[in-house]
Amino acid sequence: MKSDVLDEIAHILQEEAITPPLFELQNVSVDYKLSTTAFRALHNVSLQGYPRETLGIVGESGCGKSTLAKTLLCLQPPTQGKVLFRGQDLHQLKANSLRQKRKEMQMIFQDPDASLNPRMTVYEHIVEPLMIHGLFDKPQVLKLLDMVQLPAQVQDKYPYQLSGGQKQRVSIARALSVMPKLIVCDEPLSALDVSVSTQIIQLLQELQAENNLAYLFITHDLASLRLLAHRIAVFYLGNLVEEAPTEMLYRTPLHPYTQGLMSAVAIPDPEKERRRSRVVITGEIPSVLAPPTGCPFHTRCPMAREECRRIKPQLLEIKPKHYVACHLYKN
Numbered sequence: 001m002k003s004d005v006l007d008e009i010a011h012i013l014q015e016e017a018i019t020p021p022l023f024e025l026q027n028v029s030v031d032y033k034l035s036t037t038a039f040r041a042l043h044n045v046s047l048q049g050y051p052r053e054t055l056g057i058v059g060e061s062g063c064g065k066s067t068l069a070k071t072l073l074c075l076q077p078p079t080q081g082k083v084l085f086r087g088q089d090l091h092q093l094k095a096n097s098l099r100q101k102r103k104e105m106q107m108i109f110q111d112p113d114a115s116l117n118p119r120m121t122v123y124e125h126i127v128e129p130l131m132i133h134g135l136f137d138k139p140q141v142l143k144l145l146d147m148v149q150l151p152a153q154v155q156d157k158y159p160y161q162l163s164g165g166q167k168q169r170v171s172i173a174r175a176l177s178v179m180p181k182l183i184v185c186d187e188p189l190s191a192l193d194v195s196v197s198t199q200i201i202q203l204l205q206e207l208q209a210e211n212n213l214a215y216l217f218i219t220h221d222l223a224s225l226r227l228l229a230h231r232i233a234v235f236y237l238g239n240l241v242e243e244a245p246t247e248m249l250y251r252t253p254l255h256p257y258t259q260g261l262m263s264a265v266a267i268p269d270p271e272k273e274r275r276r277s278r279v280v281i282t283g284e285i286p287s288v289l290a291p292p293t294g295c296p297f298h299t300r301c302p303m304a305r306e307e308c309r310r311i312k313p314q315l316l317e318i319k320p321k322h323y324v325a326c327h328l329y330k331n
Contacts, residue, residue, distance in 0.1 A: 020087065021048040022182060022214050023072060028081035030067050039288045041067040043238045043296075044081070046315075051181065052208065054215040056229030056246070058222060058261065060285060064238040065218045069184045072216065073105055074098060086181075103133050106175035110187035112167035116159040122170050123155040129177050144173040147210075148203060165196035169203070176207065184216045189224055201227055222265045226250055231321075234258045237286065237296040240315060244322040254324040256301045257281065295327065303328060 030042040042064045049055045057065050070076035071083060074090050083090045085101055093101060106129075109115035116125060126144055130136050142152050148169040159167055168188060175183050185204070189197040201224060207213060219225050225232065225246075232249050234242040234257065242255040253259045260281035283300040286292050292299050298308040307327050315325040 019050055021084070022051045022053075022086060023216075024048045024082075024084040025068075025072070026082040026084065028071060028078045028083060030064075030071055030076060031079040037289060040079075040291075041238050041288065042071070042078075045240050047233055047240065047243070049182070049214055049216060051214050052212050053231065054208065054217050054229045056225045056232040057216065057218045057235065058220065058225060058232060059235035060220070062237070062285060062288060063235040065235060066186065067238075068235075069107070069186055069216065069218060073107060073184060074102065103178045104181045105184065106178065106180040106182070107184045107186060108168070108171050108175050108188045111191050112164065112171050113159065113191075115171055116167060118159050120158070121155065122150075122157055122159075122162075125170055126155075126174050126177055129174060133178050135178060140177070144177055147176060147207065148173045163196075164192050165199060168192065168196075168200055172200075172203070172207070176211070179211075180213070182214045182216065184218070186218045187220070188217075189219065189221060197221075197224060204228065222261060234261070237288065237291060239296050239325065241297065241326070242324045243315075244319075248319070248322055252322075254318060254322070254329060255297075255326050256303050256328075257297050295325075 025045050025047045028042055028045045029040060031038050031040050045064075045068065047055075057068060059065055067076060071078055074083075077091055085105065088101070090098065090101060120128075122145075123141055126141050127136065127138075130140065141155060145152060145154060150166060150169050150173070154162070154166065154170075159170075162170065168191075171188075189200060192200065204215065205228065208215065215228070217225065217228055229246045232244065232246055233240055234249075234255065236257050242249070242253070242258045249258065250262060253262045256279055259279040263278040263280065279302065281300055286296070286299055294310050295301070295304070295308040295313055298304040301308065305327070311327070313325045313327045313330065315323050316330065317323050318329045
């Protein structure tokens with residue numbers, strides 16, 4: 001194992017030994033009810049996030065990423081399990097206490113065009129959460145614009161007058177306005193081109209270092225996530241199938257699904273790209289209305305065996321801080 005991977009694990013172990021989790025999901029399941037049926041969007045998920053850490057969440061559409069974010073932000077109640085933030089069960093708090101907690105948790109949405117009101121100026125967008133939480137401070141707006149590297153004159157503009165990157169910076173400034181501990185980033189780069197995405201990544205890293213922020217970063221862009229995340233959790237069909245420190249996951253993915261995802265990420269070195277082995281994922285994602293028995297991935301897994309079809313694997317720690325739910329590693 002390479003030294004930077006060992007250093008990464010040592011750093012995570014040290015942080016977790018001295019720092020309690022900022023948020024924690026304990027055996028959380030979430031069901032959605034339809035008119036004639038119901039389905040489970042999250043299956044018994046346990047996950048922790050720490051201060052000053054970026055926890056990446058990856059997986060295909062429909063894997064439960066957005067449901068996870070909504071449940072953490074108290075926009076969706078869990079069917080079972082607990083959601084803790086700084087040690088308190090969010091879904092058991094009374095309205096006033098929950099409102100205070102929500103100030104510490106903010107969100108950056110995927111599409112800034114949809115999340116910004118076309119009839120409000122940049123100033124109005126940023127000042128609104130300050131007013132809601134009784135923190136109104138006009139000079140703070142200019143400070144926030146400076147923090148996200150936007151000129152002061154932008155405050156009088158409307159969203160249609162801004163570029164995509166500028167709109168996302170406004171969304172970031174709005175999220176920062178109430179001084180949160182955690183920002184949930186829901187695919188914040190997907191509507192941006194590569195050069196602008198790189199700038200936003202650098203900005204998020206700088207803001208994290210300056211403000212001791214934690215991020216829950218939801219994305220399908222594994223290349224960008226490698227630059228941002230300290231740990232990554234991989235979801236498939238509402239199940240957490242692998243979790244590990246970032247470099248460990250990229251270099252030695254264990255779950256066949258994760259291996260397939262990593263195989264799709266290009267390596268800059270042409271020789272390494274040519275020589276590396278690949279795991280190809282075939283077939284379609286099963287319907288959440290009729291999930292497969294046993295391992296949720298067995299219908300698409302090139303290494304599936306009879307046990308995988310019958311028994312659902314547990315998430316086990318195979319290496320220090322490296323967890324996987326796969327029968328291939330149970331011994």
